[in-house]
Structures are given as C-alpha cells and as structure tokens.
Amino acid sequence: MKSQNDKPVLEPTTLWDFPKQSYGNTQKGDWKFNGVTPAGVIWNMLQRYTKVGDLIVDPMCGSGTTIDVCKEEGRKVIGYDIAPTRPSIIQNDARKIPLDDNSVDMIFVDSPYGDNVTYSSHLDCIGKISAEKEDFYQELEKVAKEIHRILKEGKVVGWVIGDHWRSKSGFIPVGIRIYQMLEKYFEPVDVICLIRRHQRSNTNVWEQRAIQYNFYLRGFKYLFIMRKV
Numbered sequence: 488m489k490s491q492n493d494k495p496v497l498e499p500t501t502l503w504d505f506p507k508q509s510y511g512n513t514q515k516g517d518w519k520f521n522g523v524t525p526a527g528v529i530w531n532m533l534q535r536y537t538k539v540g541d542l543i544v545d546p547m548c549g550s551g552t553t554i555d556v557c558k559e560e561g562r563k564v565i566g567y568d569i570a571p572t573r574p575s576i577i578q579n580d581a582r583k584i585p586l587d588d589n590s591v592d593m594i595f596v597d598s599p600y601g602d603n604v605t606y607s608s609h610l611d612c613i614g615k616i617s618a619e620k621e622d623f624y625q626e627l628e629k630v631a632k633e634i635h636r637i638l639k640e641g642k643v644v645g646w647v648i649g650d651h652w653r654s655k656s657g658f659i660p661v662g663i664r665i666y667q668m669l670e671k672y673f674e675p676v677d678v679i680c681l682i683r684r685h686q687r688s689n690t691n692v693w694e695q696r697a698i699q700y701n702f703y704l705r706g707f708k709y710l711f712i713m714r715k716v
C-alpha cells in the first residue's frame with residue numbers, strides 16, 4: 488500500500504474484498520468474525536481524512552479491525568463494543584459514548600444492518616432488532632447523535648451499512664433510510680458502493696433463493712462519508 492517514494496497509494500476503487508484483512512505487517516481484525524469489515528475500507532478513510540497522531544473512534548468495533556489498522560498507521564484509537572471480543576476493546580453502548588464533545592478526529596462505524604447476523608447474546612445489541620421495525624432506526628439515530636457530539640467540527644464519520652431482503656418483508660432500503668437520518672446531523676461528503684464481489688456461500692443457497700423468490704443478488708454495501716459542519 489506504499490509507493491516507491493513511501494507515500495501511501497490511495498486505492499481508487501471501492502471493492503469490499505480489497506485488500507482483505509491481511510495487508511501490511513499484521514492481521515487486522517478477525518476474518519471469521521460475523522460481519523467483519525475489510526481492513527482496506529478503513530485504511531482508505533484514514534489516508535484521506537486523518538493524519539498521524541489523530542484520534543479515531545469506532546463505537547461498534549466488533550473484532551477490532553479499526554483498532555489494528557489505526558495502530559499500524561500511527562493513529563490514536565479507541566474501540567468500543569457492547570460485547571468486546573478482545574481486551575483492547577472497551578465495553579460500551581454506542582448510544583452513550585464516554586468522551587467529551589468535539590474531541591475526535593474521525594469516526595468509523597460498521598453498524599448492524601438489522602437482525603440478519605448474530606453478533607453476541609448481549610441484550611443491548613442493536614443487531615437483535617429487525618430492520619423491519621422502527622426501533623432499529625431510532626436506536627441507530629441515538630448512535631448518530633453521539634457520534635455528532637464527540638466529533639470535532641469539520642471532521643468526518645464513515646458509516647457502513649447494507650440493505651435487507653426477506654421473503655416475507657421483501658426489500659427494505661435500510662441504507663437509504665440511514666442516509667436520510669444522517670443527513671439531519673451531517674453534510675454529505677460522498678456515498679461509496681462497497682462491492683462484495685466474492686462474498687458467496689459455498690452452497691449457492693442465495694443464488695437459488697434469488698431465482699425462487701425473484702430478487703437480485705445485490706452484493707454491495709454503502710459507505711456513507713458525512714461531515715460535521
């Protein structure tokens with residue numbers, strides 16, 4: 488990820504699978520963690536929106552990918568999660584973050600997209616609420632308000648989220664709903680499509696379901712980059 492003159496080479500594409508967890512000197516996060524974020528997504532945001540020594544916060548940091556990328560890139564980092572997977576992650580509910588107003592240089596968050604994935608048995612996990620329920624959006628709005636409060640003016644949050652499809656409920660544009668909510672607090676910088684090119688199960692069950700129930704295999708997630716003004 489470095490050019491010959493040692494300047495970082497920005498990755499201009501937005502592929503979900505580039506580069507996986509293992510670029511650079513060390514492993515980032517845990518590729519086996521349900522819902523892990525590819526390290527390259529966070530790396531790209533650090534290069535574009537932060538400098539060495541800046542403080543980065545991930546309020547829902549799962550297997551700790553953000554922590555590992557920030558440490559390797561010389562950024563200060565605090566990673567929270569409702570159900571910490573390792574000692575470097577602080578147990579905390581993202582709806583109340585124990586940091587001062589206007590104190591953080593960048594926030595990265597890959598939130599639950601509904602109840603499609605089991606992260607933990609913790610009762611306060613927002614990933615236990617279906618995207619079919621209004622509560623889901625209300626709880627994530629509390630997270631957005633906290634992010635807005637702790638972020639310094641002019642700094643950005645990168646928020647990853649995907650959409651929802653079930654045979655009973657049909658399609659729910661979770662990403663667009665979250666974007667609309669974020670727009671109440673932040674100014675848009677960019678909307679990125681993270682392409683999950685090779686993310687398929689071995690059994691081709693989703694291909695079969697897509698044919699049976701007549702829906703597209705969308706295969707992407709959103710990365711909303713929003714600025715506090």
Ligand SMILES: C[S@@+](CC[C@H](N)C(=O)[O-])C[C@H]1O[C@@H](n2cnc3c(N)ncnc32)[C@H](O)[C@@H]1O
Pocket residue numbers: 516517520521522523524525546547548549550551552553567568569570579580581582597598599606607611612613614
């Ligand atoms: C998509 S995963 C994050 C993946 C992470 N970026 C990684 O690379 O491993 C979403 C995380 O949100 C956490 N979470 C859910 N509800 C939460 C809450 N109320 N407060 C803090 N974390 C929460 C889950 O425990 C889960 O680890």
